[in-house]
Amino acid sequence: MRTFVGTFVFPETGEVNTGALVVEEGRVVAFEKKAPAKGERVALSGFVVPGLIDAHVHLSFSGGPDPVAEMEAEPKEATLLRAAGYLRAYLKAGVTAVRDLGSRDGMAVGLAYAVEKGLIPGPRVVAAGLVLTPTGGHGHRHGVEVDGPDAVRRAARGEFKRGARALKLMATGGVMTPGVEAGAPMFEEEELRAGAREAEKRGAPSAAHAQGLFGIKAALRAGVKTIEHGAFDRWDEEAFRLFKQKSALLVPTLAAPDGILRGEGVPAFMVEKTKKIAERHRENTLEAWRAGVTIAAGTDAGTPHNPHPNLARELELLAALGVPLEDVLRAATVHAARALGMEGAIGTLEPGAWADLAVLGENPLRTARAYRRVEAVFKAGTPLHPA
């Protein structure tokens, strides 16, 4: 038994309480006013929050100006080694879980395995393996091209067979594939439904890359659990209603357009496409929050000038929009845990959860800058930073 004594911030209620978090075999068993007499005691200064979660990363992309070209120019082994380095950096930033939504050869599945087996240090990785996209669709150069519900079903089963724990489907076009219109529909609703169903059967989250409204609604109707980006057209009431009806989450990834527009050397076609959608993207995110849509924090880290880790930036951008700091914290903890299909197991300090903790130098309910000052990190009650 190990007891953590300090000031804890509870995301569900927004309460800040000083006391003792009792941990046994890596999991929280209780929160008490006073530490029990027996067992080891760890005193923490600062503000303790559940380990932070990034619900959308690409571990095989570097976050350089042109990550796809960079990756294609290097051997696969180099990509893998780079990704292992990013995992270490995530821990230092207080991020104890990530969801990878598409990697080179699906290698994030192997990284997830390596972390789980203790071969390399890193946050928990929930990996989607290869993305599924229609022939010639967004992300086709590094995904599986499939057409029709049967083919989607087979490919989804294949990804789960090799160890994926999430499924990524392309509901619309995107910024990073040349010649593909960003908001244009990709998979048909029946195809999305076939994929979402395969994920649901395994208790795994399905995620749709969806920018245009038509694709967003199709994905929601099809039962896809998380909508990634949501950047294009202005949303209507039906879209907000579908989100709530289906208990779906929005993962806006504000850090992605932010990086493309702020940095230099990004391929011109990406900058042009991003310019068209950036403003709408921010407005949609805020309007969705106002309408009661649940927002989970994800960065799309690995895309241009969107480095690993970049969750602090995403949280600053959400706060800058006007999302209250309580909801910013929820986005990176309880809500992101749902996006990973790990509700109750991570992203909370409630009994039964893994004792994944990030100790921040400032109160995150006072300033979003708090996420820049991570002083200590624990995973399942074990100190990982400083090691």
Ligand SMILES: [Zn+2]
């Ligand atoms: Zn992405």
